[in-house]
Amino acid sequence: MTSDVDQGAGYISFGPLGDKLPSAFTATVDYAERPVTMTVHVTFDGRRARVDKLIIESKNGREVTPRDVAGLQLGEVVRDATRARITPGAGLAVDRRPDRRPTPDELQLVAGVYWAHYVMWGDPRRAVMAIWDIPRATANRWLRRCRELYDMPEVD
Numbered sequence: 001m002t003s004d005v006d007q008g009a010g011y012i013s014f015g016p017l018g019d020k021l022p023s024a025f026t027a028t029v030d031y032a033e034r035p036v037t038m039t040v041h042v043t044f045d046g047r048r049a050r051v052d053k054l055i056i057e058s059k060n061g062r063e064v065t066p067r068d069v070a071g072l073q074l075g076e077v078v079r080d081a082t083r084a085r086i087t088p089g090a091g092l093a094v095d096r097r098p099d100r101r102p103t104p105d106e107l108q109l110v111a112g113v114y115w116a117h118y119v120m121w122g123d124p125r126r127a128v129m130a131i132w133d134i135p136r137a138t139a140n141r142w143l144r145r146c147r148e149l150y151d152m153p154e155v156d
Contacts, residue, residue, distance in 0.1 A: 003027040003084055011087065012046045015115030016108050016150045018089025021049070027081035035059055036068050038077045042085075047153060049082045049119055075121045082120035102142055104149075111146040118153045 006024035013020050021044045028039040041053035054074065058064050089112075102110065110128055117124035129139045146152055 001027060001029050001080065001084055003081065005085075012044055013089065014046055014119055015089070015112045017112035017115075019112065019116055019119075020087040020089065021082065021085055021119065025081075025085055027084065029077050029080050030059075034068070034072070036064055036072075038072070040077055040081050042078065042081060044119070047119075049078055049121060051078060078121045086116060086120070102145070107142065107146050107149060110142050111150045111152060114143065114146065114152065 004026050005022040006026070009022045009024040011020040012023050023045075024041070024043045026039060026041045028037055030037045036056050036058055039053075039055040039057070040051050042049050042051055044050070051074065054077075056064055056069060056072075058068065110132070113127055113131060114124040116122075117127040125136070125139055125143065128134070128143065129136060132139075132142075134142070143152070
C-alpha cells in the first residue's frame with residue numbers, strides 16, 4: 001500500500017487517546033489476490049473518514065470487468081487505507097482480568113478502540129468484544145459507561 005498526505009493537510013485528533021489522522025490523504029491499496037488496485041482519496045473532519053474519490057485500475061493493463069470487482073468491499077479498502085494513516089496517541093497498557101469491573105484506564109482504552117474502529121469504517125462494538133473476549137451484553141455495558149465519560153460516536 002502507498003499513501004500520501006495531501007499538501008497543506010493537517011492532522012486532526014480524535015478519541016480519548018488523542019489518535020490522529022490527516023485531514024486529507026490518498027492511498028492505493030493492492031491486494032495480491034485481486035487483479036485490480038484501488039486508489040481512494042479520503043478526507044477526515046474529526047468524526048469519520050469519508051471517501052470522495054475511488055479509482056479502480058487493472059493490474060494487467062486490460063479493462064476492469066465486473067468479475068474483477070465482484071466481492072470488493074469499499075469498507076475493507078477504507079479500513080486498510082485509514083489504519084495505515086492513523087498516528088496513535090497516548091498508549092495505555094491494560095491487563096484485562098475477567099470477573100471484575102473495568103478501571104477508568106480500561107474504559108479510556110475501550111473508548112479509544114471504539115473510536116478508531118468507527119473512524120476507519122470498522123465495526124467498533126465487535127472490535128471491543130473481540131479484543132477483550134467479552135459478550136455483546138458486557139460490551140454494551142462498558143460502552144454505556146464510556147459514553148458517560150467521553151464524547152463517543154454512535155454507529156450509523
